[in-house]
Structure formats: structure tokens, C-alpha cells
Amino acid sequence: MIDYLIRRLLVMIPTLLAISLITFAIIQLPPGDYLSTYIAELQSQGEAVDAQKIEFLREQFGLNMPFYMKYLTWLWGMFHGDFGYSFEYNLPVSQVVGDRLALSMILSFTTVLFTWVVAFPIGVYSATHRYTAADHTLTLLGFLGLATPNFLLALVLLYFTNVFFGTSVGGMMDARYIGQPWSLAKLGSVFEHLLVPVIVIGTSGTAGMIRRLRANLLDELNKLYVVTARAKGMPPLRALIKYPLRMALNPFIADIGNLLPQIVSGAAIVSVVLSLPTTGPMLLSALQSQDMYLAGSFLMFLASLTVVGVLLSDIALALLDPRIRLHGGVTR
Amino acid sequence: MRPPSLRTPALALGGLLGLAALAAPARAETALIETPSLAAAVAAHELPPVAERVPSHPLVIKFADGAEPGEPGGDLHALIGAARDTRLMVMWGYARLIGYQRDLSLKPDIAEAIDVVDNRVFTIHLRPGHRWSDGVPFTAEDFRYFWEDIANNKELSPTGLPSALVIRGHEPRFELLDPLTVRYSWDVPNPVFLSELAATSPLFIFAPAHYLKQFHAKYADPAVLKQHVADASVRGWAALHNRLDAPYRNDNPDLPTLDPWMLQTRPPAEQFVFVRNPYYHRIDPQGHQLPYIDRFLLQSVDPKIVPVKTGAGESDLQARYLNFDNYTFLKQAAVRNNYQVRLWVTGRGANFALFPNLTVADPVWRQVIRDVRFRRALSLATNRHEINVVVFYGLATEGNNTALRDSPLYDAKDQHAWAEYDPAKANQLLDEMGLTERDGADYRLLPDGRPLTIIIESPGDNADQTDILQLVRDSWREVGIKLLIKTTQREVFRNRVFSGQSVMSIFFGAENGLPTPMSSPAEWAPTDQNQLQWSQWGNYYDSGGKAGEPIDMPMAHELLTLYNRWTASSSMEERKAIWKEMLAINADQVFTIGLASAVPQPVVVRDTLHNVPDKAIFNFDPGAFFGVYRPDQFWFATKAGDE
Numbered sequence: 001m002i003d004y005l006i007r008r009l010l011v012m013i014p015t016l017l018a019i020s021l022i023t024f025a026i027i028q029l030p031p032g033d034y035l036s037t038y039i040a041e042l043q044s045q046g047e048a049v050d051a052q053k054i055e056f057l058r059e060q061f062g063l064n065m066p067f068y069m070k071y072l073t074w075l076w077g078m079f080h081g082d083f084g085y086s087f088e089y090n091l092p093v094s095q096v097v098g099d100r101l102a103l104s105m106i107l108s109f110t111t112v113l114f115t116w117v118v119a120f121p122i123g124v125y126s127a128t129h130r131y132t133a134a135d136h137t138l139t140l141l142g143f144l145g146l147a148t149p150n151f152l153l154a155l156v157l158l159y160f161t162n163v164f165f166g167t168s169v170g171g172m173m174d175a176r177y178i179g180q181p182w183s184l185a186k187l188g189s190v191f192e193h194l195l196v197p198v199i200v201i202g203t204s205g206t207a208g209m210i211r212r213l214r215a216n217l218l219d220e221l222n223k224l225y226v227v228t229a230r231a232k233g234m235p236p237l238r239a240l241i242k243y244p245l246r247m248a249l250n251p252f253i254a255d256i257g258n259l260l261p262q263i264v265s266g267a268a269i270v271s272v273v274l275s276l277p278t279t280g281p282m283l284l285s286a287l288q289s290q291d292m293y294l295a296g297s298f299l300m301f302l303a304s305l306t307v308v309g310v311l312l313s314d315i316a317l318a319l320l321d322p323r324i325r326l327h328g329g330v331t332r
Numbered sequence: 333m334r335p336p337s338l339r340t341p342a343l344a345l346g347g348l349l350g351l352a353a354l355a356a357p358a359r360a361e362t363a364l365i366e367t368p369s370l371a372a373a374v375a376a377h378e379l380p381p382v383a384e385r386v387p388s389h390p391l392v393i394k395f396a397d398g399a400e401p402g403e404p405g406g407d408l409h410a411l412i413g414a415a416r417d418t419r420l421m422v423m424w425g426y427a428r429l430i431g432y433q434r435d436l437s438l439k440p441d442i443a444e445a446i447d448v449v450d451n452r453v454f455t456i457h458l459r460p461g462h463r464w465s466d467g468v469p470f471t472a473e474d475f476r477y478f479w480e481d482i483a484n485n486k487e488l489s490p491t492g493l494p495s496a497l498v499i500r501g502h503e504p505r506f507e508l509l510d511p512l513t514v515r516y517s518w519d520v521p522n523p524v525f526l527s528e529l530a531a532t533s534p535l536f537i538f539a540p541a542h543y544l545k546q547f548h549a550k551y552a553d554p555a556v557l558k559q560h561v562a563d564a565s566v567r568g569w570a571a572l573h574n575r576l577d578a579p580y581r582n583d584n585p586d587l588p589t590l591d592p593w594m595l596q597t598r599p600p601a602e603q604f605v606f607v608r609n610p611y612y613h614r615i616d617p618q619g620h621q622l623p624y625i626d627r628f629l630l631q632s633v634d635p636k637i638v639p640v641k642t643g644a645g646e647s648d649l650q651a652r653y654l655n656f657d658n659y660t661f662l663k664q665a666a667v668r669n670n671y672q673v674r675l676w677v678t679g680r681g682a683n684f685a686l687f688p689n690l691t692v693a694d695p696v697w698r699q700v701i702r703d704v705r706f707r708r709a710l711s712l713a714t715n716r717h718e719i720n721v722v723v724f725y726g727l728a729t730e731g732n733n734t735a736l737r738d739s740p741l742y743d744a745k746d747q748h749a750w751a752e753y754d755p756a757k758a759n760q761l762l763d764e765m766g767l768t769e770r771d772g773a774d775y776r777l778l779p780d781g782r783p784l785t786i787i788i789e790s791p792g793d794n795a796d797q798t799d800i801l802q803l804v805r806d807s808w809r810e811v812g813i814k815l816l817i818k819t820t821q822r823e824v825f826r827n828r829v830f831s832g833q834s835v836m837s838i839f840f841g842a843e844n845g846l847p848t849p850m851s852s853p854a855e856w857a858p859t860d861q862n863q864l865q866w867s868q869w870g871n872y873y874d875s876g877g878k879a880g881e882p883i884d885m886p887m888a889h890e891l892l893t894l895y896n897r898w899t900a901s902s903s904m905e906e907r908k909a910i911w912k913e914m915l916a917i918n919a920d921q922v923f924t925i926g927l928a929s930a931v932p933q934p935v936v937v938r939d940t941l942h943n944v945p946d947k948a949i950f951n952f953d954p955g956a957f958f959g960v961y962r963p964d965q966f967w968f969a970t971k972a973g974d975e
Contacts, residue, residue: 032823040791040822043840056491060571082565089415089600090575090583092565096600155640162644169641171602175409175631178603275633275641277602285414 084293123213402967426959645669679951681842733926792819
């Protein structure tokens, strides 16, 4: 086990290096740079830009360095914990991201919790009561959730919560609480604003999860050992939970690897629509405006989380499922 | 010292400018009234009383027609699209050494007076007792610091003096006459100095020396400075100084300012709070120190949800990120959410214009496009009325890309030259050119037999552009010209125009649709690569002949000659004449085909907010968006924000 861990950790180094090179190259691929997108945006708002000033900025930001220099500077900085400079915010990247990470995590954990709480019982129920009216209804709802475009649902809910409940549109809290110390009222406002994103982001996740759980569980329920267990007179609930449900859980554990990066980048589109002060929209706008160090550091962060997440889920699987072996080689 | 009342500070522009002598701002007759929100701080001796805070010669404002005096207080909520929009407060505050009035005339503002001799020698008189927002006096030392320690410091300004200070290679001389008087003088006339000082993104020729010296290698203790640099994780003291000295970017809450509101929030943040500057230099005739509104709270949200949030009543004053197509949505919720939607007018020469590429690479196309009859025919074949009715509900102005009605240089002839819808005349012009061959579908052919299909390229980030082009396509079909629309990514779009690959493009019209004889006419002559109708010539001029192509078209040459004459001219009449001639040539030669101008800009105003004009022009420069209407005079009838 220790061997395996060390090996996996060592493999992570070249993986991350390769990822850093590729992401950085891709960020640089579109024509132009941060300043040209910046100028374009100003022009579309009717502002004029001084060309001399722009040239000066380009020099100062080091945008006219060759690609490999930019890459190496960035990489070297990262080893020292310096993730570079965000042009958009005019601040070091670490200062920009810090604030938003907490809110992102609150949102993601609430959403994951919502998804699991809703999906789990429904999935189990519809697997055990296959083809009943209830199963069909839930399946229909699930598919509806899966099929509705998230951003549309977000907009519709946004409009109605505003018109009927007077919740301010978008954001994580009412404008008057921003920058204020935490209080009960502020917490209330945050929960009020969390409702829509959690439901919206949750529905599609819930639907997917119900389907997967149902399918996995059905596979297991038809296996002989379940039939045997039942035939031997095992209580139905125990016969369900003891083995089949555990087997059906494997894909969820394997999913942890994806879950970690999603906590950071998750639901970018919905967050943009709802203007949530989370990291997703920030990543998107950094990519759009070619704020390369911010975008690059973000993607590196995501990549590291994915790599760590995959490792964690592999270990968890190995611990939970005795059929999985750490060392490759020929099975049987 | 001269007694202030004897001074006649006139903007004596050597008899060139038709500006009236600028009123001497006398000491207010009425007693000053303490601002309620600052009364507690004054009582606690944290702030001096109002009479000691305003300069001894404050600027006593005169209300424009329809504006009325108000009461200080209240919070104004507005929405911004990104943290860097904090610079909007520099536009809205619009405190400049000299500033535009509503009629686009210039009047001293921070400066008490500016004496001008021959457009060469500018003497700036400061207001005695004027203070920075931290209470430190604002004096000539702040100008000297900028001149000696910023503009002429190789590390802080590696590219040398700001371009607006260098006129045809001539640098100014700077003199410090007394603690309240400085003088800039050139050997040649500097026609743009005052309008640069008044610009929306102004030329700052002063800086808060007392604050910035602690970050300047010349003044600071090296060890302390080194610590500052390390704390900010920047490359050196120059980078640190440049970052902190950002009066326009306005993202440093520690930087003292002269604006009506000063930033209180340290970025990054979701909401930026601006509070009143207790040392502001303007007062109203009743004796209230301006601004009326205590705080501005700018919430940063995604630009795409700004219209929705505004419709939900979450902004007290909003125009940015609202487009004309949001109008009906905003109007629908106006009564429910207690706001009004006003339609102002945008200030571009044209909101949308077609740019025939005179320096296109293809020799056949080049010949066709350079024929003035072709450009006139295209303009005549465009049904502007239809565009106006279909896309802008008939509320825009139909006509060329030229000076708007509110500009002193407006001429109805320029607006309408070759801009009436007349397909018969267009057909006739095209036939005269010899483009009579047609293909099977009745479209005309180029002289070399290729189909005459114009591909109009668009940067593709504005849905209106494609809508408009669809309409243009229909009307051009009548004269046998086929139009195809190609949207590309903006950077690709520009590069294709620059390299001459694109035949025609659609883009915004002239940046300044409200020129005065003092504004630079550079955008009407080939001076810049970004001018899509002649980018190669512009590049040639801009690079001093190192890149691009020399102008080889008489009328374009004429424009450049006129522009050079304008720069060298020191007479107001001559400049006006040159401007008029340049606009007339542009209109008559149809170098750009304007499609619609003065498109309405929705401005959402809280019901209780006073002094925001009903009808006005929404423009970047001159205008500073709201700035020229002086938001420091806006006030709330009842306290808003805390219902």
C-alpha cells in the first residue's frame, strides 16, 4: 500500500507538469492578449483608449515576452507559491481567488448534500419498485430535471423569486449585507439566495444520480446472491442494504475524483447567470479576457485537485471493495 | 499677494477662443451649512468645521435650467460589471482642473483660473485653502512632484512625458511661480492641452506628493521602501508607485483625491463603497458643501444580469450595460419598482457604420472601392429609414457618420449627403461606372467577371450589427449587389482589415460625435491603423512611414493636410473652418457609410432622485457619461437605500 502511494505521488509530478504546459499553451492560443480584449470591451462601452498607454502596459505586464519565457516565469513562480499577477484585478492571483473560494465551497457542499439527500432515497425506491406508477412518475421528473437547461431554469426561478418573494436578483446575499460583519440576518439572506442555485444546480445532478443508482442497483438486485438471500428468509431491507446497495455505490466513490474540482469550477454557467461571487464565473471571465496567469493558475489548481481526487477515490475504492487490487498484473 | 476680489481670472486665449471670461468665484455670501452626516465627526473634533474644509474661494455652482437645490444625504446604489469599473466614479465625479459645461464650453473647476496666452503659455491658479481628501493642502508642490519626480523620472515614465504634453516634438517648460501658481509653456501652440485636462480620462499633471513620496526612491527611506515593495510582491519601487498612483483606475483607497467621492473599499470586493470627500471644493448657492449624496455603493455583478437586476429595482441610477433592446423590459417593471426609464442619446458620430476598405489588397476591388461613385451608390442604396424603424423603433437618427446635431460643427448637409434612399440614382451611378454586366441571378459582376459580392465582416459581438446587415442586404439586392455577412472573432476581424483581406466591415462610427473646434479631428483623417476604412494609410502615418502604405488618393491626402494645419493653427476661426471642411469631405466622399446615429440609451433613474436631466447626451468624451451633468448635484427627495 505504501509503495503504491509513493508511486502514485511520484507519477503526479510529470502529470502536473504536462498539464501546466498544455493549459498554458491553450490559454495563449487565441489571437490577441489581455490588452486587446480589454480595449475591445472599452470600445463597446463607448470609451476611447490611448494607444501609447496600452503599449506601456503591454511592456509592464510582460505581454511581449516570448511564450517560453512567460511559461517558465510562471512555473518558477508557482514553485515559490507565487501564482502570478491578475491583469484584470491588478492584484496578485492568490489575493483575488482567496475570497471567492469560501463561498464556492459553501455552495458546492450544500448542492452535493441536496443532491444526495434527494437522489438517494428516490433512486433506491425506484429500483426496488421498478415499473410501478411511482417509479414512472419519478423517472419522468428525473428526466425533466436532466433535460431542462440549467441556465433557463435559473433565469425563470430568479424572476419568480424576485417578483413573489422580493429576493434580490443574483448574488450570494442582499446588497446591503455585502461587506458587513456576519449576523443572523445576513445568514438568512445568504440562505435565501442559496435556494435558487442549489435547486438549479442540484436538479440535473439529482436526475443523473437517480438514474445511475437505479441502474446499478437493478443490476445487483437480479443477481443470484440476492435471490438466495431472499430465499433464505433474510429481511428485505437487510437483503437490500447489506450487499447490493454497497455494490451499487462504487460509481459514486469513483466520482469523488470529479467532485473535488467541481467544487471549485462547478456550475460555472449557472453561477454566471445568477452572478454568484464564486470561482466558476471568475475562471470563465479570466479565460474570456485572456487574463492568462489567473486562468492558468485556476486550471492548475483544478488539475491538481483532479489528480488528488482520483487518487483519493482509488484508495477509497480499494478500501471499500475487496475485489479491487492495487497491483496490476494478470487477474487470475 | 493680490486680494482675490481684484483678480480677473479670464481664460484669455490670446483672443482666439470665443469663450466668455470665466466668472470669478467669489467667497460665498451665505454662511456655510455643516453637512449632517459629517456633523458628528466635526463635533468630535475628528474633522474641522465646513468653513475650514472648503477652499477660501470655493466653486459656487450655478444650477442648470430645471435643476434645483437639494438636501445633502442618502446612499446611491448602482451596478458595475467588473472591479475595474471603479474608474466610473472618476468620470461621474468629474472634478478636473478645467471641465466641460453642458454646452461643451470649458470652465475652470479645480483650478480657480487658467490664463492662456497664444495657446502656448498656460498659467494655472489654484484655489487658496484647497485640500486633498485627507486634509493636506493641495498646492503647486503637487504639480512639481508630478513634473520632476513622475513625468521626468526614467523609471516611473520610461516612455517619457505623456503624449498630450509633447506637441510635434516640443516639450513644455514647467515653472513654479508661487505656492498656488504654476505655468506650462510651449514654443508652439498646444491646441489640445485644455481639452486633455478636461477629458473624461484626463491628463493628470498633479499628484498627491505628500502621500506618494513614501513610495518614491528619491524621498523614501530605502529600508522602509524595500519592505513596502516586498509586501506588495511587485518587481520594484517604480511598479509599486505606478500601482498606487492610479487616480483614474481609482482602485487605491489610500490615494488622496480631489473627487467628490473617494473609494473606501479595498479591492477585491463585491461591492465598492465611495464616501463623500469632506474637503471637496464645490458648494451650492445655499451654502451646502457638495456632493449632496453621501455614499455611492457600486455592486459588481455580471454585465449580463445588469438589465435584470435594474428591472428588479436594484439600481438607483443605471445606464452602463443597459442597451436599447432592454428598453421594453425595463419600462414594464418601472412602476412596480419605483424608477423611471429615460431615453438619452448616444454621442457617437454613428452607432453603426460600414467601412469600405480603401486599402484592400485585391487590386480589382481596390479600384472599385476607390471610385467615389461606388461608395455613393452603396450609401444611396441603403434604406436607413427601414433600419431605424425595424431595429430602433424609429427613435434613432438616419444619416451619415458625422458630427451630431448638438455639436457646434453640425451641418445638416453633412448629415444627409448621399444618405437619402434612392435606388434609381444608385443604379445609375453603378451603370455609369461600367458595372453593367450581370450574372444569372441578376447580380452585377466585377470588371474582371467575378461576381460583385461584398462580404461585410463584423466582430460578431453585437446582435444589432447582424440584424442591420440583413436589412442592408435586402436593399442592396435592389441595385444588383450581393451582400454576405461574415462574423469573426474580434482580433481576427481587425487583423483581416489591417492586412487588407477584408473588403468591407461594420463597426461603431466616429468616437466623438460632439466635437468642438478644440477637439482633435484625428479620426477624420488617415492617422491611425484602427481606422477601418484606410488602415494601411493610418499605419503609415502612425509608424512614421515604417509600416503601411503611403496615401495615394488625393482626397485622403487633403484630409491629412487639413489635419496637420489644424494642429499647427492658433486661431479658433481657422480651426473651426478646417473642422467643417474635413467633415464635408468625409461626408461627400462617403469614406464611411453611417447607418444610424443618436440611438437612444436607456437611463434608469430612481423616482426620488432629483436633478438627473430628462433628455441628455450619453457620451464618453466629451461628456464623461453622467459627469457633465454633475452627479454631485443629484439628490434624493427622501433617504433612499434604507427603507
